[in-house]
Structure formats: C-alpha cells, structure tokens
Amino acid sequence: MASGPAFTAPRPSRTVRELLADGDRSYSFEFFPPKTDQGEQQLWRAIRELEPLAPTFVSVTYGAGGSTRDRTVRIIARIASDTTLTPVAHLTCVGHSRAELRSVIGAYADAGVNNILALRGDPEGGPNQPWIRHPEGLDHADELVTLVRELGDFCVGVAAFPEGHPEAISLDSDAEYLAAKAAAGADFAVTQFFFDADDYFALRDRAERLSCEMPIIPGIMPVTNVRQIQRFAALSGAAFPPALAERLLAVEDDPAAVRAIGVEVATDLCQKLLDGGAPGLHFYTLNRSTATREIYANVVGPVVRVP
Numbered sequence: 368m369a370s371g372p373a374f375t376a377p378r379p380s381r382t383v384r385e386l387l388a389d390g391d392r393s394y395s396f397e398f399f400p401p402k403t404d405q406g407e408q409q410l411w412r413a414i415r416e417l418e419p420l421a422p423t424f425v426s427v428t429y430g431a432g433g434s435t436r437d438r439t440v441r442i443i444a445r446i447a448s449d450t451t452l453t454p455v456a457h458l459t460c461v462g463h464s465r466a467e468l469r470s471v472i473g474a475y476a477d478a479g480v481n482n483i484l485a486l487r488g489d490p491e492g493g494p495n496q497p498w499i500r501h502p503e504g505l506d507h508a509d510e511l512v513t514l515v516r517e518l519g520d521f522c523v524g525v526a527a528f529p530e531g532h533p534e535a536i537s538l539d540s541d542a543e544y545l546a547a548k549a550a551a552g553a554d555f556a557v558t559q560f561f562f563d564a565d566d567y568f569a570l571r572d573r574a575e576r577l578s579c580e581m582p583i584i585p586g587i588m589p590v591t592n593v594r595q596i597q598r599f600a601a602l603s604g605a606a607f608p609p610a611l612a613e614r615l616l617a618v619e620d621d622p623a624a625v626r627a628i629g630v631e632v633a634t635d636l637c638q639k640l641l642d643g644g645a646p647g648l649h650f651y652t653l654n655r656s657t658a659t660r661e662i663y664a665n666v667v668g669p670v671v672r673v674p
Contacts, residue, residue, distance in 0.1 A: 383482045384554040385584050386423050393423040394648025394667065395455075395557075395584070400438040410442070410656055416656040419665055420423055423647065426484055426557075429457035440471065444478035454482050455524060459488025460511055464503035468511070472518050473591060482534035484524040484557065485511040485548075498534070508545075508654075509551040516552040525549075527556040528584050529566035533604040542573035549581045555562050556581060557649045560588035560599075561606050562632075564639040571645075585640050588651040589658035590629030593619045630658055634665040641666065648672060 387393055396417050401407045413423070425446065431441050439456070446454040456475045461607070475483060487508040490496040500506045505514070508525055515521050525548040528541055533542035545556065561567060567585045574583060590596045593615040600607040611632060618624035637648055648666070650659045 381453060383424050383453065384505045386453065386520040387555060387646065388596065391423075393582070393584055393643065394420065394663065395422050395424045395426065395647065396648045396659060397426045397428065397586075397649060397651050398442075400429075401441055401654065402438075406511065406654070407438075407442075413652060413654050413656040414450065414452070416657065418452060418568060419659070420667075421455065422452065424453040424455050424482065426455040426649075429459050429486075429488075436471070440474050440478070443475065443480055445468065447479045453482065454480055455484050455485060455521070458515070459486045459506040460501070460506075460508070460510065461488035462491055462501055464501055465505065465514065466503070468505070468514060469518060470517055472521075476519055476521075480523070482522045483515050484526070485515055485553070486526050487511070504516070504519070507544075509548045509553075512548055512551040512553050514517045517558075522554050523552060524555045525545075525553040525569060526556055526559045528589040528604075529558050529561040529563075529585075530605055531572045538569075539573060542570065542577055542579070545570075545574055546577040546579035549579045553581060556583045558583060558586045559603055559605060560586045560651055562603055562611065562636065564636055567640060567645065568643055582646040584649045585645050586649045586651060587633055587637060587662070589626075589662060590615060591653070591658050592624075593625060593627050595653075616663050626658055630661045630665070633658070633662050637662060637666045656667075 398410055399570070401410050406645065426438055427443050427446070429436065443454050443456045446452055458471060460468070472483065482641055485508055490498045505511050512523050512525060515523050527545050531538045531541045535544070558567065558570070588596065588599070597607055597619055614628055618628065640648065650662070652659050668670065
C-alpha cells in the first residue's frame with residue numbers, strides 16, 4: 368500500500384489566476400503519477416521535501432489510461448486535502464469522449480481542485496504518430512479550455528512551446544494557436560522545457576505582438592540523467608545543446624557530477640529568465656527533489672525553517 372493517510376474533505380484553495388495576480392514571482396513544481404506503490408512513496412517524499420518551499424502551485428501530469436488516470440485523480444485529491452499546496456490537475460483530450468472529459472473534470476471539482484492544465488496531449492501511439500481524435504472527443508486544446516470553463520469557475524492553464532510545437536508549421540502559427548487558447552479562456556501558460564533563454568523571450572515577444580497577455584511561465588528540467596534528458600528532448604523536439612551534451616557525457620558515470628553540472632546550467636538559465644522579466648519558474652521534478660531544491664536555493668535563496 369502507498370504511504371500516508373487517506374485524504375479527507377477538500378479544503379478551499381486559491382486559483383493560480385489569483386496567486387499570479389498578486390504580482391509575486393511564481394515558483395511551481397510538476398510531478399507524474401507513478402505506476403507502482405513504491406514509486407508513489409517516492410513521489411510523496413519529493414512532495415513533502417518540496418512543500419516547505421511554499422510553491423505557487425504543483426501540478427500532476429495525466430495519463431489517459433484507466434489505472435493511470437485514476438491514480439492521477441487520487442494523487443491530486445490527496446494533495447488538495449492533505450497538504451498546504453495548491454494543486455493543478457492536468458487533463459488531455461487523448462482517447463476521451465466529451466462525456467468522459469466532463470466526468471474527469473467533475474471528479475477534480477469534487478476533490479476541491481479548481482485549477483486545470485488543459486492539453487491536447489500526444490497521440491496515443493507516441494509524439495511522432497498522427498493525431499486521431501476520439502469520435503466523440505475534441506481535436507485541440509482550445510476546445511478543452513472552452514469545455515472546462517463551461518463546467519465551472521475553473522482556472523485554466525495551457526502549454527506553450529518556446530521552440531514551437533513539433534506539429535506547428537511555423538513559430539508564428541504556433542504563437543497564433545497560443546493566442547487562440549488565451550482567447551478561449553486560458554489564464555496562464557507553462558512552457559515545454561528548453562535550454563536557451565532567448566527561445567523563451569522570442570516566444571513571449573511573438574505572443575505580445577498578438578495581444579496575448581496571459582503569463583507564460585518557463586518550464587525548467589534539471590539534467591540529472593544524461594540519456595534520459597536526451598530522450599525527452601528528442602521526443603519533445605527540444606534542442607539539446609551539443610556543448611552541454613559533451614560536458615555531461617564526459618562524466619555520465621558519476622551521478623553527482625552530472626547533477627552538479629545540471630544544477631549549474633539550470634541555475635544560469637533560471638537567472639537569465641528572471642532577469643529578463645519571466646513571471647516565475649516551473650520545475651519538471653521527475654518526482655525527485657534534490658536538484659530542484661538546489662536550484663531554488665541558488666536562485667531564490669535558502670528556505671528558512673521555523674522551529
């Protein structure tokens with residue numbers, strides 16, 4: 368069995384829209400639903416270790432399969448009831464009818480979750496396969512944004528792509544689609560991970576030219592495993608810098624050295640983003656806390672624990 372008490376009645380929480388409106392920088396963390404009880408124990412260790420940093424929100428990714436989906440909903444519900452954290456629940460169009468999507472949105476609402484990240488999602492066969500819409504489902508994330516907003520007073524986030532979505536015909540058309548998601552009712556965006564701050568600023572400029580003014584939070588993935596990040600980059604279309612790959616591959620048999628380089632590079636990227644006016648940072652944690660806590664301490668400062 369997974370560790371921890373059963374979750375209790377949901378408590379009210381502020382929306383990410385309200386938290387971002389306060390004007391403070393946003394710092395947030397993303398987790399994924401593990402497939403095993405052991406993995407879930409690791410997830411909760413990471414959540415508890417990151418909770419003292421008082422992030423603006425935490426998010427949990429979504430798998431369309433039944434057991435993965437149910438685990439996601441359960442984890443999100445427990446975060447809402449058993450922690451001080453504001454949860455954002457991912458939701459994708461993949462393999463779902465409109466009725467099924469409404470059911471999942473209702474389950475989130477019943478758990479006290481009022482923040483949803485609305486995504487089209489990767490095709491069921493993987494990122495390089497053609498997209499096939501469910502016969503009774505949705506084709507695009509802006510349609511999902513509209514559906515979520517129709518079903519209640521939800522705060523809705525969406526994805527953004529500094530290097531362009533892999534299926535986009537151009538960076539300008541990709542920005543137009545981001546603006547369409549904002550027009551459909553999205554409140555904020557979180558980007559795919561990337562390694563060059565200029566890519567983020569160029570995306571922000573393209574969005575601004577289209578009067579897309581919602582906050583775009585840059586996504587950061589600390590490099591802790593060389594081959595894993597290279598694989599993620601290949602799947603997402605992100606450009607993995609050759610010079611960074613060379614540095615990492617030279618020490619790939621030394622996990623501590625890999626993490627040290629990863630923390631150094633991510634810290635530098637984060638500082639450039641914040642200095643350039645980014646509204647905050649969103650860390651892809653891979654359900655581990657060490658690298659994220661080190662980067663956070665470098666950029667924001669150490670957490671002062673109250674005895």
